[in-house]
Amino acid sequence: MSMIKIPILDRLTFRDYQGLFPWLSKVENEPHVSPLEKAEGFERMVKHWKNYNCEQHIVRTQDDYLLCVHRIPSVKPQHYDNIQKQKEFQPEKGIEVIDNLDKFLQAKLPRSKGEYQGKPVVLLYHGFLMSSEVWVSNIEEYSNLPFILAKQGYDVWLGNARGNKYSQYHVHLSPNHQPFWNFSLNEFAMRDLPDTVDAKTGAPNLTYIGFSQGTAQAFAGLSVNSNLNKKVNLFIAMAPATTPKGLQHPLIDAFVKATPSVIYLMFGRKTPLKLALFWQRLISPPLFVKVIDASVRFLFGWTGDNMSADQKTVSYQHLYSLTSVKSLVHWFQIIRTGQFQMYDEMPSRLPYHTVNSVEDHIPPRFPTLQITTPIAIFYGRSDSLVDFNVLSADLPSPLAYVKSIEKWEHLDFLWAEGIEKIVYPDILKLLQQFNPYRGPQQKEGLKNDDIEQEILLK
Incomplete structure (x- = not known):
């Protein structure tokens, strides 16, 4: 019996196969820009720099989710012999600052015996997905905020929300089943955040730095938990998200605002956007950059011009992680109502509101005006997800510090060129202001002022 040949496959060369299936190519297995591009996991990414100690901790929430929290407790001693000079960067115009720090003066008191003797703690929390x-x-090593903070002598912790790649564990539930994914922003704010703050560090208080949804869960958590306000000495909100205006494309925006629960019909009741992770594995990183750039331009109108092509090639490989469909629906409920509210378990089944209709129920808003923790905000005036006027109207006055950058968009507060010159010095200034209990020598090899000058002048 003779073999039947398929004409098209018969004519394909090995080079063609490599183009269709890039993982077959040895070249595609090599990083295009940096080993960080192919690094599998947080700890390997930190170890790439060979300068920082790294730990992994597990936090058990009150509802039995097991959250992974990463920690950079210190800098290795030899690090200071290998400091490399950064390239010059001239920030553009269009930066505005509102500074009310004089209204939040704190005395730098010496520690008494029996008080916490460790380093000041900083907790960083990521955004949606x-x-x-x-x-x-x-x-660039010194464009990574956790490394700068570790150099300054802070004890750096990095949270992971339930459902993402590091926190898909539960004492009783399996992520293969729907009950595991029955959570929204409510649980991020009322479970994950306070349980993470309470766990491990032993410090009486800490500074919280959130990005995007990481800010939303802090706004929500602080608004409903008075004890949490006592444990967070400063909340730094980067690219804050509480009431996004909506999506850039008018048809999709109108569709989602009309019936946000239709997301359940599209994605089911577990986790969305697995397709994005599939394509990330299937296509080469430079092509994946083009896919993501096109997607965020279509949905949000972002250009991505403030991030270099090399940076995108690396960071987009670490951009996506899983979450629940319910948390996505929660965000679309917020967009639809224009209010920073709790998840609506009984949304109206009508796709529109009539003039004579009376709501049969109203989900409670997060009472953000009750927050007593000092708040600092960094946002881009070209970020379609941030409406500062709406945000600031829902926050207690005055805000401790506000910095806005005209041409910056959402992701720029993670990866924009010059972020270590434009944003990080302000963060260091804020941390020094709101962490008054300092040991006789907080430094990890350099004085605080020396490090700040080093960042500014390189």
């Missing part, structure tokens, strides 16, 4: 990896994926 992300993980802790986004904080350490800059291709």
